[in-house]
Amino acid sequence: MHSDTEANTVAGPHHRTPGPDRKTRSRRSRGVVGFGHWWWALPGVLVVLAIHYVATGVGGFFAFTNWTGIGSFQLVGLANFQKILGDPSKILALGNTLFLAFGSVVIVNIIGLAIALALNRTLKSRYILRVLFFMPVVLSPLAVSYIWKFIFDFNGPINAILKSAGLESWQKSWLGDPTFAIWAVLIVIVWQQTGFAMVIYLAGLAGVPTEVEEAAAIDGTTLWQRFWHVTLPAIRPAVAISTTLGIVNGLRVFDQIMALTNGGPAGATETLATQVYKQAFSLANFGYGAALALILSAIILVFAVIQQRVTRGTES
């Protein structure tokens, strides 16, 4: 069931053959596309153009209208955006979105990296432990959120533990508490995402040659120096990928909120994604919802571009 080939396959893309095929290919395929016909790609290109580009473009256009989803609409310029910026509840949703994205990325990556380092080698049960820590990643965020909703419930395990420890006064309805609710959402995201970061870091660590670490160890470096000066620089690409994916996914948090709090108490856990859904699909404010979606998209794109810069920087 488990074997060491995992590390090899995982490190695969590192030793991708550059391929002497390039020259021969271009010589023998003037005027044709290698071995396939260009029109084979047509269905794929058309579907992606329609579903991604046209839809996104039209969505961007709606952001400047007052359309409700039916009937006619008017162009209203920047009115939707002014309304968003003047609405404290939308500013709160924006703050929550950024808090969840950055908070989860920092915690998930520190814990994930720590577990990956602990499980990288020597431990006899490392394969079974990897399987266990990764398990929450494959579950639906919605189902996971319901488990945690119970854990945070007034009659749930947290309060039961507090009670048995004699700390009755600390008991509360955790998800009903405006200050704690957002932290509860953060805990659920961290629980589900840590295994994901762990796997990315294990893949990165598999590419660090043991000899280099051994040489550093023989030179008498401490564990911390070895991590800071040898291991961490070697896994910088893994750090870049893990953190960026975490931020991009964190900015889209939706399922967990819908299941845990539905945005409550009093909007304390609303995010941009839940607001987009509620405005556009529940309240039929399509134009306003599209404007919120445009802001969310712009934030996500900014971080995607930063990621491109960071990964390119580490490869050269």
Place this chain on the structure above:
Amino acid sequence: MFRYTSGSLIREIGVWILAIVFLLPFYFLITMALKPDAEVYTTSSLALPVNPTFNNFSSLFVASGQSNILLGLMNSIIITAGSIFGLIILGSLTGYVIARSTRRWGKATYYLFLIAIVLPAQLGAVPLYIGARTIGLTGSVWGMIFLYTGMLLPLAIFLYAGFLRGLGTEYEEAASIDGASRWQVFFRIVFPLLAPATGTVAILCGLIVWNDFFTALIFLGGSANQTLPVSMYYFIGSLVSKWNVIFAIVIVSMIPILAFYLFAQKRFIQGFAGGLKG
């Protein structure tokens, strides 16, 4: 160097303690789902069930309408399988042409797909919904298969194209010299060689489709063809703190994916790690 020492043993014990704490939510999930109604409020939430029962599970299978869990399960299976099929066919063909293209538009098309990966779904969701509603694709299983195929196609093409770039053209050249047509070269030679990439596409995209809630809620919400997450959302929304029943639903929804994961965990983990680096 790096042998198993007493320090490693301490580390091993420490990680196991962490793992047990980490997996505690599953203990609550299982024990609560087995408790009869009478025990939900009277016993501590930490305690094991006194009279374990499977009634919570059997009660699910008589639920109907928007909360029909069995129908949701079936729709999820059909939609996920259909989307994976569409992604493999369209993804491998498109990825192949792009990766093997020698023309400038081949590279341009590749970037078209690459940018589509990061385009956030929320902005396109509103127009997509209106478009789908106009041509009658909302609330239909076929509409969902089409939508998911289109939404995840950039990711599938990215994985296929990345894999193909590492694959030499020798087999294709040999086959075409032997007189194979282009279709034969692709389906008899290239497609079987793509098996590892196909596995990654099926696992990554299949998981995204299976777990998706946002798109399914928008396009299927209120219809008869809901997927499992949407049925679960409506079902649980109609219950008030009946945690034993809620957890029975959660377990039913988890069994397929967990069984599949434990059966193919190595592939899962490789798919995630390898697919993301490619």
